[in-house]
Amino acid sequence: MKRIHIIALVMIAAAIAYMLVTMSKDLTTYDTIASARQKQGQFIHLIATLDRSKQIEYNPVENPNYLAFYAVDSLGGKTKVVYHSAKPPELETSERIVLKGKMNGDVFDCKEILLKCPSKYKDDPAHQEKELKYKTQENQ
């Protein structure tokens, strides 16, 4: 084997080894609210929707960096979510939210919110159906 092949193999092996070592720390999981409660203090991803029956608590005049709302997941789990930043403008219209953060007692301490919004998802048939209803009502 040539020197260059040895170098190549060593580099690739080192990269793989590095990834295997760091992976357990770098990777997290998607969880339900119920399973997140079991993993107190661990950084996880929650896929949920906004609980529209509850009020969104956000008063930028008092504190622009405090947002609290309730999220529900498809299994019926429910949790309060606290986010220490501005309210994402499309939160109310979102269809699905991915919350990244930690469960802290009964409250989900959120570090990042990803919104799946209808305006971005024009190709989604479910959304088109909704849009159509809206449009039809508007025109009648």
Added chain:
Amino acid sequence: MVYQGEHLLIGQIGHFFTLLSFAASLVATFSFFKATQASKPEDHNAWKKLARTSFYIEIFSVLAIFISLYIILYNHYFEYLYAYKHSKRSLPVKYLLSCFWEGQEGSFLLWNFWHCVLGSVVIATAKKWETPVMTLVSLAQVFLASFLIGVYFFDIKIGSNPFVLVRNELPFASAPIFQDPQYLSKYWHDGNGLNVLLQNYWMVIHPPVIFLGFASTLFPFAFAFAGLWKKDYTGWVKPAMPWALFSAALLGLGIMMGAAWAYESLTFGGYWAWDPVENASLVPWLIIVGGIHVMLVNKSTGYSSKAVYWFLFLNFILLVYSTFLTRTGVLGDTSVHSFTGEGDSLFWHLILMMTLFTGLFLVMYFKNQKHIPVVKKEEDISSREFWMFVGALVFFISAAYITFYTSLPVINKIFGTNKAIGEDPEYIYNRVMVLIAVVLGLLTAITQYLRYKQTPRSFWIKKIIAPTAIALLISVSISFFGGITYDKYGIGYLGAIHLAMFASIYAIIANAAYIWSGLKGKLKAAGGSVAHVGFGLVLAAILITSSKKEVISINRTGIIIPGLLDPKGKEDSGMENITLIQGVPTPMGKYMVTYQGDSTHPGDEKLYFKVNYIREDSATGKIKEHFNLYPDAFLMKGEGGRTSLSANPDSRHYWNKDIFTFITSMPDPSSTKDTASFKNRLVKSGDTIFYSKGFILVDQIIEANKNTNKDLPLVDSAWLADVTVHSVDGRTYKASPALFSKDGMPMPKLDTVMSQSLVLQVNKTQSGVELGVKESSAVMKYITLKAFQFPYIGLLWLGIIIMTTGFFISMLNRARKG
């Protein structure tokens, strides 16, 4: 039923040409294949003639599709789904092209169009390589064309036709309004409009450039494949070289245009976020840059004769894979970018495409592997090719690392796991990339001074000593005086940043010097060195902008009263939003900022906010800086009449920094209902009550009733509070809320302090007089914003321009020699 007012002809023409382009590319593939295989020259020429003709028909078809779709969009024919989904009447004409790119069909059409253009160049220039290269190009065209045909083949929908009518597509087809022949004039007046984020000039030019980059990756691979096919294992490298350089130039430029768009119109506060969509386009660039170096090694020395094939193959297949990631919705919850696909149909379509090209390559490669000439002698450790190959390998490893983390959703799908990237994705990428930058920077500097085959040590040391010393001097002074103190991740990471800083400065200096010392200032031949200088600049700029980016809108909850600390007792780095009340100057970093109002412009759906920045010299009070920024936002009417906000930032550009500002929140103009409530407290004269923006001093409490005071003719009793509001900016306001009572009925008299959005009331309870304080957003106009200071962002754009120029110099130089 005959529908009235529809324009069906144009759609029929368009659909006809989608089918024609598919058929023509099939014929072209077959004929180019036959021409390549033909042993007799007259057969070869006959097939080639047929193939070229089919290819020209295809070009014509693609243009015809493009024009038909443009006519539909331009004339607002909303009976077509594409126009309905992606445009609307009020959309400015300059964004009509963006409507093309927003949809998947338009993107594939654009890709197809660039294949046509580049394919014509191959026909004009590639000579003996034309037919094998074009066989592969035409095969790719078959796929790209098939994405648009939208026909059913045994219940399986193939592709998605951009010319379908709304009324024929679910869920619309079942709606009752489409039973009405006059639906167009009665109900269907306008389209859905273009995603507001795409209404930006970068989005008009970024997609054409990045898709030209995408399209170009096929060509170096096609040459490599042709080399295997024609058993000319080294001859193809030279003609493929300009293609690879072109590909790297356009991909790099396209990626950075996307970054510029993100910087200017997205609000994550930067130009790069390691988003899967960004990663997916970066990976092919990394591979092609590695590939170029391996090709150079092979062309100059004959080494790396096998690696070239793999680099160019991976480049193309990873590009198709990136489309697979971003367009099929497989990324799902991991990306903020907004593509979803045609679902399953496109998913399998792209898998088929990747499988077919991979299969063709593997069969061809392993059939020929034994015949590929290999240099038996080892590379000398002092040779240029040795270190160039190591560099290419580093590019490959960085691409592999990024691909792994980007592909997590795919891995989840295959293995049924539910893994996601962890708490700090940027750090997970950055801590590896900073080391990659160290290695690449050093290699870029050192290797330039090595010679192919072997380098005499004394010669090399003599040449490189001066650039090394200069680079050390510059980078050490940057380390000492540059104020790079990014210690969020500890001293090790900070050290790596400084090391990378040296490596990138080294790359800049060494390569700039090489243009004179090594190439005697012959710019024509210096493409590589110029590109390296640009690359070094890009690295340096990334390091500086990322490590010295500063949030200046740190919110200290507004309270700066002497002797009173922030409730948390310290600055919280998470508090990055600040609320500005109209007309109230608020300190932010070293600036005093004031939200002065908002305005709209005719013909523009955006709302512009005027934010005034002033920086005074603290000693003399003289104004040192004074400017206005106009961050803007689209207010979108959503379902249920709610308004949502889509903000675009505005920046003040200085030569050495940008002040970057965007709106994160504003009161919903449609809902002025007041949700805040009074907080009541027992008070007596001299008491102090704090609120979020200062404190309220109770000057006096007056209680009066008919018995004690004869001057109360109208009411029975009264409780008055005279207060002074001291706000954080040093202003004071007088207010006097009161409560009256007549015939046992309370009559409150509220008082408001508008600029502090305070509402004050007085209550009487058993135990005494209460002062009620309400901070209400409904009183006031305000905006919440975030502001950053980006140092030296201009350096990044400059680096990209220099690097791209270098690629082009090199490409022209090699094409000329070609």
